[in-house]
Amino acid sequence: MPDEADNGYDIVIDVDLSKRTSELADRNLELLDEHGVRAIDVLGSVGSGKTTLINGLIDQLKPRMSIAVIAGDITTRIDAERIEVQGVPVVQIQTGGACHLDGEIVRRGMQRLDLDAIDLLIVENVGNLICPAAFPIGAHKRLLVLSVTEGPYMAVKHPIMVRQADVAVINKIDLAEAMRVDVDRLMADVRQVNPEIEVVTTVARDGEGIADVVAALGL
Amino acid sequence: MRATARESRTWWRPWGCESMHDVTAARQIARTVLQAAEQQGAGRVEKVRIVLGAMQMIDPEQLEFWLEQILRGSAGEGAEIEIRRNPLTVRCRACGWEGELEVPDDPIYHLMPWIPECPACRAEELQVLGGDELTVESIRVREAEGADEDA
Numbered sequence: 001m002p003d004e005a006d007n008g009y010d011i012v013i014d015v016d017l018s019k020r021t022s023e024l025a026d027r028n029l030e031l032l033d034e035h036g037v038r039a040i041d042v043l044g045s046v047g048s049g050k051t052t053l054i055n056g057l058i059d060q061l062k063p064r065m066s067i068a069v070i071a072g073d074i075t076t077r078i079d080a081e082r083i084e085v086q087g088v089p090v091v092q093i094q095t096g097g098a099c100h101l102d103g104e105i106v107r108r109g110m111q112r113l114d115l116d117a118i119d120l121l122i123v124e125n126v127g128n129l130i131c132p133a134a135f136p137i138g139a140h141k142r143l144l145v146l147s148v149t150e151g152p153y154m155a156v157k158h159p160i161m162v163r164q165a166d167v168a169v170i171n172k173i174d175l176a177e178a179m180r181v182d183v184d185r186l187m188a189d190v191r192q193v194n195p196e197i198e199v200v201t202t203v204a205r206d207g208e209g210i211a212d213v214v215a216a217l218g219l
Numbered sequence: 220m221r222a223t224a225r226e227s228r229t230w231w232r233p234w235g236c237e238s239m240h241d242v243t244a245a246r247q248i249a250r251t252v253l254q255a256a257e258q259q260g261a262g263r264v265e266k267v268r269i270v271l272g273a274m275q276m277i278d279p280e281q282l283e284f285w286l287e288q289i290l291r292g293s294a295g296e297g298a299e300i301e302i303r304r305n306p307l308t309v310r311c312r313a314c315g316w317e318g319e320l321e322v323p324d325d326p327i328y329h330l331m332p333w334i335p336e337c338p339a340c341r342a343e344e345l346q347v348l349g350g351d352e353l354t355v356e357s358i359r360v361r362e363a364e365g366a367d368e369d370a
Contacts, residue, residue: 007362008265013255017247018275018353098243131240 021135024103028110028138035115039123040217041137043161044145045154046127049171049204051079053145054122056202056210058086061219065119070109072101072126079124089113100131103138120219129158141217144197146190147171148181155189162193167200167216174203241277244353245285249295251355256294261360264295268358273307273322274351298358307350309335313342322350 032039044050051071058067068089071079080092091109093101106123113121123139125132144165146154149172155162162168168190176183187199198216202209248269256264267286271279279302290296306319316339323333336343 007262008359009261009362010357010359011255011259011261012357013251013355014357015251016352016354017244017251018272018351020247102243134240 021102024107025136025138028103028107029140031107031110032115032121032138032140037115037118037121038219039121039139039141041123041125041132041139041142042145043125043129043132043142043165044127044147045129045150048127048145048147048150049202050124050127050145051082053169053171053202053204053210053213054124055083055086056204056207057122057213057219058083058088059207060210060214061120062086062088065219066117067120067122068113068118069122069124070101070106070113071124072105074099074126089118095126099126099128100135101125101137102135106137129154129161133158133160133164141166143213143217144168145171146186148173148176148179148183148186151179152181152186155186155193159193162190162197165194165197167198167213168194169204169209169213170199170201171204173201174206174208241281242285242289244275244277245282245289248282248286248353248355249289249293252290252295252298252358253293255358256360259360260363262294262363263361264290264298264358265361266299266301266359267295268301268303268356270303270305270352270354270356272305272350272352274347275353276328277353279304303356305350305352307335308348309337309345310348311337311340311342312344312346313337314340316340317348320345 042050042054054069061067069083070091070093071083072093072095073079074095074097077092080090083090091112093105093109095101095105101123123137142165144161146168148170170183170186173183183201190197190199200209200212200216202213252264252267271277283300283302286300290298307322308319310317314337316337320335334343335345337345
């Protein structure tokens with residue numbers, strides 16, 4: 001045996017970690033399908049209104065389906081506490097510095113839920129539109145939340161994310177005039193980057209447009 | 220005060236996300252390495268061999284740094300980290316051209332997709348043959364202490 005003298009030897013591993021990201025997401029999707037759970041990945045910047053929109057969706061959908069939420073945040077529990085008020089199970093994931101959720105983190109969150117008892121899983125991703133684009137978590141639909149308070153360039157500045165989303169919500173349109181943001185222009189930008197995407201406008205805080213989001217998500 | 224080119228490039232990286240991805244990658248590598256060593260009943264890990272594809276927007280020096288930090292206090296502390304860069308190799312689905320492509324070192328591609336084209340026929344339907352991987356190839360380990368004494 002070579003190298004016997006120093007008791008050293010090689011272990012071949014040959015694992016490509018770059019493939020694991022999508023493999024984990026695919027496995028999550030399989031697990032969700034086995035349990036008949038639909039999953040929505042909600043993406044948007046901090047302050048775009050993800051949590052408020054999720055609360056609006058829960059309000060509308062709660063009478064006809066059972067819902068659970070996985071809320072990702074870098075350090076706080078604020079989002080989970082805001083959603084728990086609704087009486088639906090919430091798993092808070094503090095990513096501890098990571099700027100995105102990934103398939104593995106979401107899988108661990110799913111293990112803390114009774115998947116047989118729920119119809120819809122809403123995953124609130126970390127508030128950032130760049131990194132989550134590279135990390136599919138295994139959701140049936142990706143819901144992108146942009147708000148007019150973030151300025152007029154959110155769509156053109158995040159083309160990768162916009163291209164990956166199925167539905168885009170333009171939130172806080174009641175503030176468009178004060179922000180001097182042209183909502184039609186923003187919608188056109190979104191559609192130019194992703195011609196397949198469905199675009200919906202909302203004032204999530206007041207429940208305006210939530211029914212349109214539900215319809216666009218096919219729920 | 221003017222920023223140097225190097226500083227401004229770092230500043231351009233969106234919110235330091237790249238370095239966070241380096242940490243994520245380093246954590247996954249560390250976990251893979253330590254699991255394999257434990258499963259084989261090995262003692263110390265002396266060397267970790269990694270293949271880093273050119274398409275991975277990861278800086279090898281940062282990756283090495285984070286991996287060393289994460290392995291501290293484990294069986295992999297002090298292991299030599301060997302990172303081999305793999306160039307992007309593609310095959311054109313349109314004309315069949317095969318070869319290496321230079322990946323542009325421009326931070327804008329953290330925000331925009333880079334869509335390479337075939338140098339022969341300009342088609343954009345390229346199949347990646349290699350260069351998108353982040354592979355833990357193998358590790359070199361020492362036998363565990365107990366095994367040492369038996370020998």
